[in-house]
Amino acid sequence: MDKMSTDALPLAMSSPEKRETVCIFGTGDFGRSLGFKMIQCDYHVVFGSRNPQASSLLASGAEVLSYAEAARRSDIIILTIHREHYSFLTELTEVLNGKILVDVSNNLRVNEHPESNAEYLAQLMPKAHVVKAFNTISAWALQSGALDASRQVCVCGNDSKAKQRVMDVVRNLGLTPLDQGSLLAAKEIENYPLQLFPMWRMPFYLSAVLCVFLFFYCVVRDVIYPYVYEKEDNTFRLAASIPNRVFPITALTLLALVFLPGVIAAILQLYHGTKYRRFPGWLDHWMLCRKQLGLVALGFACLHVLYTLVIPIRYYGRWRSRNATITQLMTKKENPFSASSAWLSDSYLSLGILGFFLFVLLGITSLPSVSNTVTWREFRFVQSKLGFVTLILCTAHTLVYGGKRFLSPSALRWYLPSAYILALIIPCTVLAIKFILLLPCIDRTLTRIRQGWERDTAAVKPAVNGKSDI
Amino acid sequence: MDKMSTDALPLAMSSPEKRETVCIFGTGDFGRSLGFKMIQCDYHVVFGSRNPQASSLLASGAEVLSYAEAARRSDIIILTIHREHYSFLTELTEVLNGKILVDVSNNLRVNEHPESNAEYLAQLMPKAHVVKAFNTISAWALQSGALDASRQVCVCGNDSKAKQRVMDVVRNLGLTPLDQGSLLAAKEIENYPLQLFPMWRMPFYLSAVLCVFLFFYCVVRDVIYPYVYEKEDNTFRLAASIPNRVFPITALTLLALVFLPGVIAAILQLYHGTKYRRFPGWLDHWMLCRKQLGLVALGFACLHVLYTLVIPIRYYGRWRSRNATITQLMTKKENPFSASSAWLSDSYLSLGILGFFLFVLLGITSLPSVSNTVTWREFRFVQSKLGFVTLILCTAHTLVYGGKRFLSPSALRWYLPSAYILALIIPCTVLAIKFILLLPCIDRTLTRIRQGWERDTAAVKPAVNGKSDI
């Protein structure tokens, strides 16, 4: 029967004697998809099943045998069975000793079991070489060829030869193996496919809450207030004018929140007089998702730019400009060129353009492939120096935008100040604290703390941590 | 002579005793360029040649000897000769046994020979260790240092120690070796440099055809028709107005074509009642170049955005706005603010901005370094969920743009409808079918099929593919 199925196969590029046999335990969806793919890539596939008669289900060219028979045919056995059923493998200990067992299983929850599935398998079968692989690939992707995202297969295992052979199989399937080291890494690899943007959640929810709050704030000021007092129908503002108020405020606030944790951390370090004390958990988490916060802020900034550039095309913009001309002509008012207005408008736009430009630069350097090619010093330079310049430019953009209207009582509606004033609260706070921290006396202490100096033990230290240690 | 040439060399950073000798067979352009680069990187290079007297041609510091003599000097022999001439190596079998032979050859056509050049070499010289490397690097790039694209050198070979040594040579030349596994990979590595954007061809031709067709369609409607009936000279529209009609239509149509194959595949799966049947070839190819289709569509969308934002700067835009003001003043018509026009214009622009923003996001996630850092679940979420929202937003943008003019008879010219109506055909079809597929009863069946359920064998299956298999 072996021969027959071999003959039935289309002979691909390589000659038949080269064909390697791989055994797959389990005939579920993933097992069959993987088998199908392997047959396409010119492997001879033997399925191990409790019920070998039902071979009709499987891809033509594959055999289905009992577990023990199938395992005897190949050095590599891929287990596409759930962890709960691993115990039956102990009956096959003799056959499986010395073979390579590939664990592809996943869990339903992060850290579902105390040890990873692969480590559990290695404890069950101490004489087999357990390799973790393929769990980050989906059955659907394997079959449809839609593997854009997941060409990378994380592989780990304690036996380096076994790992190497599995990595060769991965390569032959057109995928990219990533050596993740020993079986200790299996836990992380098993948690990997369960996550859905874990670091993006906080920035996402935060920006959603900010947007909703600001939207209603602007609706009250710009739609309801004029309707109540002047019977004006301003509902059309919901479509573009109010978004173009909400988005820049959200962007600037989120950008400031990127720099706030660094400032808080510096204050904590100054307060404790050491850098060797852990930050509270919330601050740690906040610091870890700064990149995501910044990218969400950049997204809102992009929307703000698009909404702004579109103003002269909008019906409202065209109507207003036409009306201004006509009114001026009707009232026969002079329209002298006001240099101060030109200065205000141009510098406000220039600050915005330069701030946005640097912001996009920051976004580009946070692309994984770009940040991998810069050194730590370069990255720090871009992210902290350029980041602060961006924050300063964007805050100045908002301040100049306000111009003379800033906090004038006529701008208050129902005691609510203009929305852009809300945008300035956090950035100005962050910048103020940052400038205080840059005062020479404070900056010197902070630098020493960050180089390992500790206030409490300063007297003892020089003896221990001499100039000889890094 | 050996000593002399060594002394003549500038002593680079490492001391002379460290200098490794590498032998290069063949003094063609690639051989000489590689030798030149190796001498720069402080290797001692010995060329093997049929005609060793003609050493004047080679970089100073290199020796030229007969093949056999040169091969004796080094463990590593790089063969820069064409495959057709490999047969002469059999004369040198004794000298080459146990040595590392590096095959750098390329072919003129994809799959030119039944087996790869490196495998052919390994058959000729079974006792040498054949390693495939350097074939993806160009001689010109090696010499000019313009190696931005090609720092990566794919290396494969059956002997891991030999491969490791070649990878060290690659690293010392300032290049990045990529271990591609055993010599079986040589075939793919040899085909690699021959391709020129293979997956981009279909999207490119398709968009070119679409653009040309739409361009002439718009010329007929917007230039020839007014000329024939109103003697208007509208040729200036060729420069910017018509491109800004052609580009958005092409973008939307291509975006819809990204989602059409997925919809067709779902219908086929429902029809056959299984996912284990292969799709027809054209559908497979279409599904594989969806990413490229989407990126081409994004390019056209970007052009559309730029052309639109530039409208108020164009002479035509300025002239029209001035004219509108003057006409209104002349005719002394009232110009009350029309809230419905403002709504229409603002919501049309808002839909466009949001659609474009999501489209750019999709484009960013398809960058290799970004898609490598997201899990399969995250990628699927972004590409399918966000992708459909993008398609819906862009289709709605076009629908609202049409507004009241939609299919009004006055818009017909020579029975040709407005061009934007053509843009709606495929997107609306795709969205309609997609919504039908999302109906609970159909969606449930489709989900089961994609999890491995098969209609024809549904009765037998539960016994075989129990809950134990993945």
Place this chain on the structure above:
Amino acid sequence: MDKMSTDALPLAMSSPEKRETVCIFGTGDFGRSLGFKMIQCDYHVVFGSRNPQASSLLASGAEVLSYAEAARRSDIIILTIHREHYSFLTELTEVLNGKILVDVSNNLRVNEHPESNAEYLAQLMPKAHVVKAFNTISAWALQSGALDASRQVCVCGNDSKAKQRVMDVVRNLGLTPLDQGSLLAAKEIENYPLQLFPMWRMPFYLSAVLCVFLFFYCVVRDVIYPYVYEKEDNTFRLAASIPNRVFPITALTLLALVFLPGVIAAILQLYHGTKYRRFPGWLDHWMLCRKQLGLVALGFACLHVLYTLVIPIRYYGRWRSRNATITQLMTKKENPFSASSAWLSDSYLSLGILGFFLFVLLGITSLPSVSNTVTWREFRFVQSKLGFVTLILCTAHTLVYGGKRFLSPSALRWYLPSAYILALIIPCTVLAIKFILLLPCIDRTLTRIRQGWERDTAAVKPAVNGKSDI
């Protein structure tokens, strides 16, 4: 005491018997930060110190012993001491023989010592296995978890097993090891963290000089000249109008400078009749930073686009358009539509849009992850073919912008021509030479030279470099 500190530790995921002991020599900032991180990742850390009593300083859970005692506890000894103090290790030769010594040291200057620190250590301790690692990671980043840029740890060493073990440690700390080959690579790895954008410096300074020069040129023409002759206050132009003149000129000049070295190189090759002669140093350096030049040019082009799109929103833009309408009404002039003005304005904008679009495409393909996925042929196609089309489009954009004003005497102010004319000098020169080089007779010679043909030895060559060599 060993036991106690173990009990005091929180038991992480893995069981206590798995915990590996790592020894760190030196209790400086980096040593302590690394120890802290390793304890978090469930290692048992033993510090070696001259003064083991001062253990209070260290992270709880770590022991501090004398150097010799600490070294006996572990196979892996991480040296966080300065190179100048390595000599004391010779006293410990017996204990350290056969152990893995990890060198993490950095220098203060590029190529500070004749050999790398790791090679110096290997000479001192010939029987230990020296591995270079961790030097690209900062202590601050290790502790704060802000490891976005520096997850990659370059590892090199002569003993592959020792290297493998260190790479496993790196992986367990959540970092990504990069195998850089043998200890010869240590020199480069030690220089790596010292660099701050080395290839960006020339483009950066060049563009700064260009910007400053053009800024003052424009100030003289657009602010001082009108003030002197017409007493106009044009200072508001400093904020947006002049930047929008300076940026596009800088962008176009830098873009032309990207292509100039290639043209010079071709002339040199034609002159020398060979490609095997090295280019002068300045040309080599120029060719190597072409990518950076191009990206800086792209940045200025983006700024130009933003400044241009913002024109109709600026107070000046709105004032001018209102004024034009009013003036026309007042003077009761006709305002017929000028098709030629429309053509000029539209084609000028279209050329700019298409040029900018291709420029952005070029920028995207220079992202490391994108350029890694294209072959050399594809990269060359994009960078040279598309690059020249971009240069042609952008030059044409500037030429058409000038339109009829080009070199008209009325445009001269104090004999200074319009600034945009300066922008055309280098691009036009480059394009002119390039077109000459593309003449069939010259192109043929150049192609032959680039394929290895040499003018001086053309008579001898065919015999030597037959068709058999690549």
